[in-house]
Amino acid sequence: MNDQKVRVRFAPSPTGGLHLGGVRTVLFNYLFAKQHNGTFVLRIEDTDQTRYVEGAEQYILDCLNWCGLHADESPEVGGPFAPYRQSERKALYREYAERLVAQGHAYYAFDTPAELEQKRKEIPNFQYGQAHRNEMRNSISLSEHEVDTLLDAHAPHVIRIKMPEDEHISFNDMIRGDVSFDTNLVDDKVLLKADGMPTYHLAVVVDDFLMKITHAFRGEEWLPSAPVHLLLWKYLGWWDQMPKWAHLPLILKPDGHGKLSKRDGARLGFPVYAMNWFDAKTQELTPGFRELGFLPEAFINLLATLGWNDGTEQEIFTLDELIEKFSIERVNKAGAKFDFEKAKWFNAEWIKRSSAESLAPKVKTILEDKGITVTDDNYLSKVIDTIKDRVVLLPDFYQQSSYFFAVPAEYDLNAVKPKWTDAKTVFFNTLSDTFKAAPVWQPAELEATFKALAEEKGLKIGDVMLPFRIMLVGGKFGPHVFDIATLLGQEETVNRIALALVAFTA
C-alpha cells in the first residue's frame, strides 16, 4: 500500500445470477471507495471458458444499476486500464507466468488430467507440492532436454507456482488481523492453464497490480489461497504495492449451517439473487429481491447491516449515510445467517419513509400489470400516502389499493350478511341520501355525519362501520374508512353504497 488514490474492484465471474453475498461485497467495495474519494472498478473474471454463461455479465451490470452502485471503470464504461474482461487480457498473463518460471518460482507441468486423477486416487490427501512434485511430470522432475522436447512439440502443459519450503507467510487482514500460513502445507497451484488462460490466482494478482488496486475485499472463501497470492506479489517484485486485504464473512443459511445458496432460497421461500435470473440452459427461473418487491434502498440497507454496524443503535441508513459511516474495521468476523423476516422489515421501513412521489412509478407499474390504468397522478399519490404504512413488499400495493381504482370485484359477505337487518338497509339508504347532499367532503365531517345518523337510527356504530368498509373496500382491511370515502369522492361513495346494498340484501 502507498498513499496513492484509493482503487477497489469487484471481480465477479459471469457464471450465473448475482448472489446476496456478491452484492454485499460490491457494496462494501463501493462504500469504501466513495468514502475515500476513490475509484470503484468492475472487472469481469471470465477466464473459465467452460463456465461462461451468456447474459450473465449484462445481468450483473443490471443488478449494480438497480442497486445504484455504479462502477467508475468497467467493460461498459471503459477506463484507463481497459480491457476489463480478463478473457480480453489473455495475452498478457503468460509473460508473467514465464517470468516466474525463469526465476525458479514456477515450473511447467505436463501431467494430464487423467494422470492427476489417478494420482489422487492412489495417494490419500494428495497435494501437488513439495511432497509429490518429483513424482510428477514437470520441469523440476524431468531433465532439461526432456522438457525442451516436450515444449518444442507443443505438449499441453500448465504453469504451477513452486511453493517454498519452511516459510511462514503472513499478512494483516483489515477485518481479521494477523493471519499466517505455513508454506509447506500449501500446494503448487496452477497459474496458467493449458489453454493459455490464467487461473484466478495469477489473474487476480496481475490485474490488481496493473489496475493499481489499493484495497482488495473478497469473500472469506478466498482466505486459504491468500498465501499463493501473497507469494505472487512478492515474486513478481510488487510487494510494496500489494493492496491491503479484507476477507468478508460469509452469509449463511438461516437454518442449519453452511453458505447460503440459491437452493436454500427455493427451499425456504425467499430470494437469494438480487434480481430474477433465468437460466436459458435449464429453463430455470431463480427469483430476485427486485421482482419480489424490494426497494433497492432497503436491499442495500439490509445487506450493509448484515455483518456491519456503526456502533450506535441506528439501523436505517441511506446510501449517503453508509458512505459516510462505513468502516471496514467494524465488519464482523463471523458469518451471519440470513433472516428474511428482518429483510422484509427493512423494506417496510423504507416504504414507510419513502415519498409517494418516489414510490409512484413503481406502484403504477404494479397496478398496470394487474390491469389498472392510472390516469390521475395526484390521486395515485394520495392513495399511496394513505396505504404505504401497511405495505411490506411492493406488490402489496395492489392488494391494498385496487379498490381505489375499481368497485370491489367481490364482497366479504360472510362478514355482513349473517348480521344484516332491515334497519341497516334503512340506515344506508338514508346515509346515501345524506352523503349525496353533503356540502363538505372531508373525513372528519363524514365521520360526524355517519355517527350522528347511526345514533339517530338507534344503531351501534360498530354494527354499521364494518359493512360500510366492506361496501367501499370489499373486505376487512384498509386504512380508516372515512379516509377511503374522502379519496373515493362523493359520487363514487354513494354509488358503491347502492351497489353493495343490492349484494348484501340479495
Place this chain on the structure above:
RNA sequence: GGCCCGUUCGUCUAGGGGUUAGGACAGGAGAUUUUCAUUCUUCAAACAGGGGUUCGAUUCCCCUACGGGCUACCA
C-alpha cells in the same frame, strides 16, 4: 483427514476486566384503532465448555467442543 477462519438472546448485533449484559427482527401480553396494518407500553430470551491470569472474568491467554471455509487446469 489436513490447513485457515470463527463462536454474546431463536436471528442480526452493541458492549467490554467490576454493567440490572443494551438495541433490532421474530414471539408473548396489553393500550390505541369501527377492520387490517401502523404506533405505543410491556414480557420472555444470550456471553459454548474447561482450565489459567486476576481481588474480580462474558471481556485477556491456553485447551476442548462446536460451526464454517478451502483442499480443481472453478471462481
